[in-house]
Amino acid sequence: MSVSDTKNTDTDNNTTHFGFKQVDKNQKVDMVKEVFQSVAAKYDIMNDMMSFGIHRLWKRYTIDCSGVRAGHKILDLAGGTGDLTAKFSRIVGESGQVVLADINDAMLKVGRDKLRNLGIVGNVEYVQANAETLPFPDNTFDIITIAFGLRNVTDKAKALASMHRVLKPGGRLLVLEFSKPTNEMLSKAYDLYSFHLLPKMGQVIANDSESYQYLAESIRMHPGQDELKSMMDEAGFEHTSYQNLTGGIVAMHRGFKF
Amino acid sequence: MPLPQLLTSAIEIGINQLLALDPDSPARLAKLKGKTLQVKVKELPWPLIFSFSDQVDVRTSQTATNEQPEAPISSDCFIELNLETLPKLKDSSQLTQLIQQQKLNLIGDIYIAQTFSTLIKDLDIDWEEQLSQYTGDVVAHQTFSTMQSAFSDLKRQLTTSAEQLSNKLTEPNGLSVSKNEFFLFSDDVSDIRSHVERLDARLAILEQKQLSRTSNTKDDTQ
Numbered sequence: 467m468s469v470s471d472t473k474n475t476d477t478d479n480n481t482t483h484f485g486f487k488q489v490d491k492n493q494k495v496d497m498v499k500e501v502f503q504s505v506a507a508k509y510d511i512m513n514d515m516m517s518f519g520i521h522r523l524w525k526r527y528t529i530d531c532s533g534v535r536a537g538h539k540i541l542d543l544a545g546g547t548g549d550l551t552a553k554f555s556r557i558v559g560e561s562g563q564v565v566l567a568d569i570n571d572a573m574l575k576v577g578r579d580k581l582r583n584l585g586i587v588g589n590v591e592y593v594q595a596n597a598e599t600l601p602f603p604d605n606t607f608d609i610i611t612i613a614f615g616l617r618n619v620t621d622k623a624k625a626l627a628s629m630h631r632v633l634k635p636g637g638r639l640l641v642l643e644f645s646k647p648t649n650e651m652l653s654k655a656y657d658l659y660s661f662h663l664l665p666k667m668g669q670v671i672a673n674d675s676e677s678y679q680y681l682a683e684s685i686r687m688h689p690g691q692d693e694l695k696s697m698m699d700e701a702g703f704e705h706t707s708y709q710n711l712t713g714g715i716v717a718m719h720r721g722f723k724f
Numbered sequence: 725m726p727l728p729q730l731l732t733s734a735i736e737i738g739i740n741q742l743l744a745l746d747p748d749s750p751a752r753l754a755k756l757k758g759k760t761l762q763v764k765v766k767e768l769p770w771p772l773i774f775s776f777s778d779q780v781d782v783r784t785s786q787t788a789t790n791e792q793p794e795a796p797i798s799s800d801c802f803i804e805l806n807l808e809t810l811p812k813l814k815d816s817s818q819l820t821q822l823i824q825q826q827k828l829n830l831i832g833d834i835y836i837a838q839t840f841s842t843l844i845k846d847l848d849i850d851w852e853e854q855l856s857q858y859t860g861d862v863v864a865h866q867t868f869s870t871m872q873s874a875f876s877d878l879k880r881q882l883t884t885s886a887e888q889l890s891n892k893l894t895e896p897n898g899l900s901v902s903k904n905e906f907f908l909f910s911d912d913v914s915d916i917r918s919h920v921e922r923l924d925a926r927l928a929i930l931e932q933k934q935l936s937r938t939s940n941t942k943d944d945t946q
């Protein structure tokens with residue numbers, strides 16, 4: 467399946483894409499919400515199954531690129547079930563703070579319960595928020611991460627600008643997101659996997675093939691490596707760069723605010 | 725596949741699992757809480773960074789390929805050394821000596837390096853106790869004694885045979901093996917063989933005991 471002729475950017479008028487569907491911009495937030503409401507409980511196990519556990523290494527890579535140290539204040543945006551938050555919380559220690567922000571209360575709840583069970587309390591705050599309109603003062607965070615979240619946001623440019631605003635000067639943004647495989651063969655195998663196998667796995671494990679069909683489609687509609695890098699430049703980030711992981715199935719974009 | 729992350733994740737899982745097996749380790753780990761130790765092994769392209777909380781988190785520091793290398797992550801203690809010096813860190817009393825011999829470069833608080841080294845070295849894991857969680861106390865104890873005595877028997881026999889062989893080889897006419905000696909050697913081999921068979925039988929009995937134990941427990945619950 468090829469979607470290279472479909473526009474990847476957010477559409478200009480009042481509609482936007484929801485997977486391959488064209489929907490009203492106001493509708494998308496609710497539709498995304500429904501997807502994550504529906505997958506929240508099985509989210510972690512599906513993540514492991516779908517990526518064969520490799521998502522853990524992608525997340526580790528993100529942390530290794532973050533320059534995090536004790537005392538930092540971190541925003542884990544679209545943080546969902548809190549994998550990044552858990553590790554950040556232990557590293558920043560008592561003098562630091564991690565804010566796990568997500569638009570979806572079901573995901574936040576699963577995240578909060580999971581982290582509490584892991585004994586992570588004290589320096590983590592849970593905030594329900596939309597990435598487009600972050601409810602924090604200017605120049606608040608040393609590091610912002612958004613892992614597998616940006617693709618679900620309706621107005622990505624607005625969200626990037628909002629992240630730039632709340633980042634401290636000297637701080638950095640890390641965007642971990644599905645991207646475009648760089649190799650033709652890998653790309654074909656990946657298409658086959660995500661459009662045929664993935665929805666079936668979703669059906670069997672989470673009894674929800676539609677959400678995983680959306681997942682596959684939304685990945686294809688997300689801007690490619692260079693396009694996302696330019697969007698970050700436009701939002702005011704500097705020294706932007708990206709690194710392909712696992713043959714470009716995922717890319718880690720990084721940008722600074724000076 | 726991000727290889728450095730695979731490595732740090734393996735080290736992290738290994739350390740934390742070992743720590744979890746020693747009931748005294750949380751108290752010793754607490755001394756390091758909130759601290760960071762950075763180890764730069766010269767042969768590796770990236771440093772290993774250990775952060776201590778209720779567990780040990782291991783990570784590295786990465787720069788994107790098209791970027792200038794970043795300033796090293798600020799840590800409470802930074803150690804730089806060669807791969808061959810790494811095993812010597814096990815003995816925390818050697819640290820100062822290694823620094824004097826310029827085999828180790830240390831910046832920051834030496835106490836952190838010493839405490840971490842002691843944390844790993846002093847791990848006191850009761851393997852018999854661990855095994856008993858799976859097999860029950862009696863079986864674990866028997867298996868352990870059986871294995872211990874089997875190993876020391878085996879070691880004794882091998883040493884005797886090796887001594888005989890080396891004596892043989894150092895004799896002036898050492899390379900000629902007499903019929904008699906050949907039979908002696910064959911006897912030794914068959915001794916070892918029967919020993920292994922006995923060990924096998926003992927393990928089979930233990931297995932049998934364990935099976936009947938489980939089925940008894942099942943019967944009890946019925």
Ligand SMILES: C[S@@+](CC[C@H](N)C(=O)[O-])C[C@H]1O[C@@H](n2cnc3c(N)ncnc32)[C@H](O)[C@@H]1O
Pocket residue numbers: 498502543544545546547548549567568569570573595596597598612613614615618619620
């Ligand atoms: C695929 S999950 C990723 C969760 C987590 N970061 C991880 O990597 O495992 C995507 C998350 O983005 C959240 N999300 C979607 N749209 C959002 C928005 N506009 N603002 C904030 N979070 C959003 C969803 O609720 C969901 O929890």
